[in-house]
Amino acid sequence: SQQGEEDPQALSIQEGENATMNCSYKTSINNLQWYRQNSGRGLVHLILIRSNEREKHSGRLRVTLDTSKKSSSLLITASRAADTASYFCATDAWSNNDMRFGAGTRLTVKP
Amino acid sequence: EAQVTQNPRYLITVTGKKLTVTCSQNMNHEYMSWYRQDPGLGLRQIYYSMNVEVTDKGDVPEGYKVSRKEKRNFPLILESPSPNQTSLYFCASSTEGRAFDEQFFGPGTRLTVL
Numbered sequence: 001s002q003q004g005e006e007d008p009q010a011l012s013i014q015e016g017e018n019a020t021m022n023c024s025y026k027t028s029i030n031n032l033q034w035y036r037q038n039s040g041r042g043l044v045h046l047i048l049i050r051s052n053e054r055e056k057h058s059g060r061l062r063v064t065l066d067t068s069k070k071s072s073s074l075l076i077t078a079s080r081a082a083d084t085a086s087y088f089c090a091t092d093a094w095s096n097n098d099m100r101f102g103a104g105t106r107l108t109v110k111p
Numbered sequence: 112e113a114q115v116t117q118n119p120r121y122l123i124t125v126t127g128k129k130l131t132v133t134c135s136q137n138m139n140h141e142y143m144s145w146y147r148q149d150p151g152l153g154l155r156q157i158y159y160s161m162n163v164e165v166t167d168k169g170d171v172p173e174g175y176k177v178s179r180k181e182k183r184n185f186p187l188i189l190e191s192p193s194p195n196q197t198s199l200y201f202c203a204s205s206t207e208g209r210a211f212d213e214q215f216f217g218p219g220t221r222l223t224v225l
Contacts, residue, residue, distance in 0.1 A: 033213070042115075042201060042216035043154070088153060090214075098169050099144070099214070103153035 006089060006105040014110050019076040021105040023089030024069075030092050032065055034074050037086045037104070046074075046087075081111045113138045115217035117202050123223045124192055132187045132220050134202030142205040143185040144169070144214065145177065147198040154201065160185055192224040 007022045023032070031050050035043040049056045049065045049072065056063045062075040076083055086104040115136045124130055136143065144159040146169075156169030160179040174196055176188040185204075189196060199221050203214040 035214075035216075040199070040219065040221075042218050043203075043214075044216070045213040048213060090154075098156050098159060098167070100156070100170070101146070101154040103151055 006087070006102040008105060009103070010106040010108070012108040012110065013079060015079060015081055017079055017109075019079050019083070019107055019109070021074045021087050021107070023072045023074070023102055025072075025089075025091050025100075026070065027093060029067075029070075032063075032072050033090045034061075034063060034072075035088045035090060035101075037088065039085075043088065076107075079107075079109045081109050083107060084109045113215070115202055115204055115215050117200075117217040117220050119220060120218065121221050123225065125225050126193055127191050130189050130192060130222075132189075132200060132202075132222070134185045134187065134217060135183050136185075136202075136204040136215070137183065138204060138206070138215065139182065140204035140206055140215070141182070142212075142214075143179065144203045144205075145175070145185070145187045146201045146203065147171065147196075148201060148219075149198050157187070157200075192222075194224050196222065197224050198222060 005024050033048045034046040037043045047058050047063050049063050060077045065072045086106050088101050088104045090099050090101045092099045118133045141162045145157040146154040148154045155171045157175050158177040160166045166177050201219050202217040205212045205214045
């Protein structure tokens with residue numbers, strides 16, 4: 001079963017705007033990761049945030065984690081057409097070594 | 112170049128005809144994993160391996176087999192494929208044998224079972 005659920009399922013914005021995607025999960029986690037997938041291709045790792053961290057930055061990406069609400073958000077600032085892709089959150093737990101992905105958010109950035 | 116490779120990239124087969132999808136990584140990673148991706152369902156883990164000769168079931172292992180005889184290879188075997196196994200398959204590997212490290216994904220194998 002899926003662990004993470006992304007919201008919204010699809011998001012369409014203009015170039016230069018910020019894009020925010022959310023991820024909720026059900027059970028306690030060890031870490032949460034965000035991945036990006038261009039259409040039909042392999043996933044590319046964006047950022048990892050550990051359960052004891054609250055916020056992390058990487059270039060134009062900002063990830064927050066609220067373990068009390070079992071949720072995370074991914075913010076992409078000053079979006080570009082090249083950011084058009086699907087974004088997935090993935091979680092793993094202390095209790096096992098499998099990784100659970102959500103269904104993803106499809107982001108479209110219009111030039 | 113550090114990478115995960117999968118073969119074949121595309122495969123059309125018929126019900127019941129055994130097939131193997133190969134996966135190989137050149138990063139000396141201990142952890143390897145197979146996922147399937149279906150529309151609206153995201154990625155679901157099929158099997159994973161923490162190290163040579165160590166494999167475990169993921170979320171959707173039914174109808175699949177794996178083996179890990181060498182560190183670099185992790186083939187996915189479908190003994191008797193069925194149409195519900197039509198999907199996009201990804202192999203991934205990770206450092207230090209820990210699931211919560213960054214996973215490197217292969218380019219995917221699109222399988223159609225008629």
